[in-house]
Every structure is written in structure tokens, then in C-alpha cells.
Amino acid sequence: MTSVKKMAARKTVERQTGVALWRQIADRIRLAIGNGDYDATGMVPPETTLASEFGVNRHTVRSALAALAEEGLVRAVQGRGTLIERKDRVTYPISRRTRFSQGLGRQVKEIGSKLLGQREVRASGDVAAALGLPPGSPVVELRTVSSGDGRPLSATISYFPAERFPEMAQQYARLGSVTKAFAAQGLDDYLRVSTEIVARHADAEELKLLKLSPGAIVLEALAVNADLAGRPVEYSRTRFAADRMKLRIET
Amino acid sequence: MTSVKKMAARKTVERQTGVALWRQIADRIRLAIGNGDYDATGMVPPETTLASEFGVNRHTVRSALAALAEEGLVRAVQGRGTLIERKDRVTYPISRRTRFSQGLGRQVKEIGSKLLGQREVRASGDVAAALGLPPGSPVVELRTVSSGDGRPLSATISYFPAERFPEMAQQYARLGSVTKAFAAQGLDDYLRVSTEIVARHADAEELKLLKLSPGAIVLEALAVNADLAGRPVEYSRTRFAADRMKLRIET
DNA sequence: CCTAAATGTCTATTGATCTAGACGACTATA
DNA sequence: TATAGTCGTCTAGATCAATAGACATTTAGG
Structure with a gap:
């Protein structure tokens, strides 16, 4: 119903809610990992892809991934991608x-x-x-x-x-x-x-x-x-x- | 166990975590209302009291209360205090x-x-x-x-x-x-x-x-x-x- | 009627968050 | 060995979050 977003499936995040964008995005990615959305590759999509999906700057995505890496959930490897270390839940x-x-x-x-x-x-x-x-x-x-x-x-x-x-x-x-x-x-x-x-x-x-x-x-x-x-x-x-x-x- | 905080029960909030202080405080107050902590007065404690309890500026508490007012959970009345409108589950x-x-x-x-x-x-x-x-x-x-x-x-x-x-x-x-x-x-x-x-x-x-x-x-x-x-x-x-x-x- | 206590509003400043762009470094593959 | 794709790092500026202080406005109570 209502508006149909075109192209790259836009995943919405809310601004000015007291919850930083990087944290919202980290929560969403953690959930997606738990759901097995990335099981095919065992990797999180590239930072640039995520950035355009969420409609934010790549640096913001990097903050989110850094938080997940801190949790030990993912591990970024330069030149390859960001590997999923552990599937939650x-x-x-x-x-x-x-x-x-x-x-x-x-x-x-x-x-x-x-x-x-x-x-x-x-x-x-x-x-x-x-x-x-x-x-x-x-x-x-x-x-x-x-x-x-x-x-x-x-x-x-x-x-x-x-x-x-x-x-x-x-x-x-x-x-x-x-x-x-x-x-x-x-x-x-x-x-x-x-x-x-x-x-x-x-x-x-x-x-x-x-x-x-x-x-x-x-x-x-x-x-x-x-x-x-x-x-x-x-x-x-x-x-x-x-x-x-x-x-x-x-x- | 461990340490016993003395005096003005300091309620802790965490900084630099991607969750704004005003939102953390709003969440805590919402929970307290639900627990019936303020049933004696039917009001939230004064802004200055909350500010010192949480160790933040009064303006930060005001942002939290504004969010709760937006939800219809409380209503601020100038000169009197902030009244609890609803508490339920x-x-x-x-x-x-x-x-x-x-x-x-x-x-x-x-x-x-x-x-x-x-x-x-x-x-x-x-x-x-x-x-x-x-x-x-x-x-x-x-x-x-x-x-x-x-x-x-x-x-x-x-x-x-x-x-x-x-x-x-x-x-x-x-x-x-x-x-x-x-x-x-x-x-x-x-x-x-x-x-x-x-x-x-x-x-x-x-x-x-x-x-x-x-x-x-x-x-x-x-x-x-x-x-x-x-x-x-x-x-x-x-x-x-x-x-x-x-x-x-x-x- | 005055005062204390409470919320409402304003200005100014600092630090965190987000955007923007550029470029370097590493990996896999053709 | 190029080259495309990806993560790593840096700089600069815009916006949001939080602090600080001052003062106005409203209510309740002595």
C-alpha cells in the first residue's frame, strides 16, 4: 500500500529518536544474522551496500559493525568482507x-x-x-x-x-x-x-x-x-x- | 552485594552508548511508573530531583519527560508538577x-x-x-x-x-x-x-x-x-x- | 499577599553523532 | 599482474545531545 520504494530495498531507520543510527543499524544487523539472512555467504553485505540500504553514510554503518565486532558477533577482514563469527539467539x-x-x-x-x-x-x-x-x-x-x-x-x-x-x-x-x-x-x-x-x-x-x-x-x-x-x-x-x-x- | 551507594540513591545512566541519556531516563521513569513507584503522590518527582538522582542536567530530564508526555503517559502542569496520566499493562x-x-x-x-x-x-x-x-x-x-x-x-x-x-x-x-x-x-x-x-x-x-x-x-x-x-x-x-x-x- | 516550589523559556557552549569526499591497503580473480 | 571489490583511515563540516545559567510563569500554602 501507499508508496512503493524503488530499487534497493530501503530498510528504514528513524532519526532524532534518542537512539543513534549506528545502534539501530547494529540491532537490525544482529537480528538479520540471527534470522539466518546471510547464511548463504556467511558474511554481512558490504558496507557500501548496507549504507545505501539504510540510507546512511558508510561511516555510520562502520560504527554499527564496529559495535558488533566488539560483541564478537562479526569480524571484518580487509579486502574480503565482514565475516559472521557467531549466530545468535x-x-x-x-x-x-x-x-x-x-x-x-x-x-x-x-x-x-x-x-x-x-x-x-x-x-x-x-x-x-x-x-x-x-x-x-x-x-x-x-x-x-x-x-x-x-x-x-x-x-x-x-x-x-x-x-x-x-x-x-x-x-x-x-x-x-x-x-x-x-x-x-x-x-x-x-x-x-x-x-x-x-x-x-x-x-x-x-x-x-x-x-x-x-x-x-x-x-x-x-x-x-x-x-x-x-x-x-x-x-x-x-x-x-x-x-x-x-x-x-x-x- | 559489592558496593553500597550512599545518600541520594544515584540511578545510573550510561554515556556514549548510542542511546541518548534522555531516552534512557525516559525508559527508567516509564518503568518506575509501571511499577507503581510514584503511586503515593500520583506524580513524578520534580525535575530538579530527577536531575540530581540521575546525575544529569535538568534540561536532559525535561527531554525525557517531554517524550513521556508525547506518549500520553504524563502531563506537566506549571507550578504543580508532572502528573501521571496512565499506568498499565x-x-x-x-x-x-x-x-x-x-x-x-x-x-x-x-x-x-x-x-x-x-x-x-x-x-x-x-x-x-x-x-x-x-x-x-x-x-x-x-x-x-x-x-x-x-x-x-x-x-x-x-x-x-x-x-x-x-x-x-x-x-x-x-x-x-x-x-x-x-x-x-x-x-x-x-x-x-x-x-x-x-x-x-x-x-x-x-x-x-x-x-x-x-x-x-x-x-x-x-x-x-x-x-x-x-x-x-x-x-x-x-x-x-x-x-x-x-x-x-x-x- | 507574599513566598517557596515547581514547570516554561531563552541563550550560549561543548562534545557526540552523522555526512561527505578522498585515498590507502588488502584480497580474490580474470 | 592488472583490476574490481572491499575494508581502513583521514579531514572537514553540519546537526544533535547535553551542560550551564538566568529568568519568567504558575500553583499551593502560610
């Missing part, structure tokens, strides 16, 4: 039996989980409601960051009923997995009962934990897991680096 | 039986669906794969925008197998609902078989359709619905205005 499956490491298994070679902190606190309103406990009940809080092949993928804050799982913190520290820590305390199976997802700009803490650049997006998933009898055993708040992840809902 | 449930209007029922008074365009096209690779058809098969494409209480919430592109649902476009135009259009063509029930979710910055078209301000985020859900025999009947690509919506996964 890991798929994270969400199902009734969601297990962090399991789902990522084949997509990344190495999964890392780092425990940032743990403490016992009294459940605030939302945590208590999610876990079906009276407000103020003791809960174990775990803060973790998970990464795939060295890149941070998600930052999580989890809450567990302290009375039922008093050793949660120690067991997690020892085993490095929520599923295993549950098993060590007599819970062999649990199911995802609810997940809420919002997308927003990352705050300062998230930028640091996930090694993101400002303006980056996080997908925040609020999830409740329950045992087979339906009693909540975990409430978690996971922030995913949106440009590295895709969520798949399996129903 | 509609929840969109995703389950095996996802129906657009149903889930929003009690949250918004009035649901609007606008048909932007319809045509019959040959299925491209991804569409064909999702619908389980040979590439190039005829499919009906519908483009719609849905809104709640007058504000656009989502923009959708849907594909239906043209052979099985030849009247899709006409029926949708007449009935204003995919569920009803299916029913009119003999399909009484269908289920969501897969959903993929990514978050990214809105492109130019989405900014326009969803009446967003540049730099805004969209949640993109790629979904396949199938009949009870498991045959795909719809492939849809829905872009939600992320600052107005929350997705709830029901498993």
Missing part, C-alpha cells in the same frame, strides 16, 4: 517440565551457572502469594547468572519455602542445579504451573550482570514451579538477554 | 486454547479489531513449514491491528491454508474474529501447538501501526494453531506493544 523452551540446562543442551557447548548470593529472607507480598505462603514466611533466596559458551544468557532470582527446603542454598552451591538440589532434598519431580512474561529495557544491574549495552532489552519471566501435588516449590524471576534468546512455549 | 494469556478477545475480556472495556489488508499469496519457506504445506502453496494472509480502549495493543499477520479455508478473508471481514471465521467454515475447535517469543526494538512499520515512540519494544509471538487432528490451520506473527502488555503462559 539460543532457544529456551518453556513447558510444564522446564529445566534450564536440559533445554539448552544441544545449542551451546558449555553451560555455566554462577551463584551470586544466597540468603534467607521473609517473603514479601508477591513472593508469598506465588508460593502460597503467609506473608513473612521464611524463604531461601538464590541469585544466579547462567551463561552459554561464556556469554551471559540470564540472571535469576529464585525463592524457595525455607521450611520445606532448608538446605536449598547449600545443595545448589554443591550441585549447581535447582533440579539436583530438589532431588537431594527428596523432591524428584516438579512442574511449571505459571509463567508471566514482560519485555522492557534493562536496568543498570541487569546491564552489568548480563554484559549488555544500554538500551538493551530483557525478557523477564516470572515463573512458579509446583510439586506433583500442586504445592508451589519455587518462585523465580528470570531476566533473559533478549537479543541472545528466544522463548519457545510448549503446551 | 494488559495481561495476554497464552494457552492451548488461546483466543484473542476472550483473554482480554475483563481487562479492557472495549476491544477493537481492524482489518488492514488481506490477500492470497504463495507460502514462503517459513510459512509453509509452519503450516505443514509444500512451499509455494496458496495461503490467505490477513493483517490486523487490535486495540483495547482505543489504544493499539498488537499487530498481527496471519496465514491460513487457502485450500481448506478459501473464505477466510471474507468471513473475518464479516465476523471480526478468527474463531468465528473458522466456525463459519466448519472448524469448531483448534489448539495452540507452538509459540515462540522474541523481544526486539520496534521497526518503522510497527511504530506506526501500534502508535509507539521510537526505541519502543515489541514482543513478537510466532504461533501455530492446529485442529484437533493436529493439522495446522493458522500461522500467526503477532507483535505486541511491550510496554502495554504482559504475556501469561498457561500450561
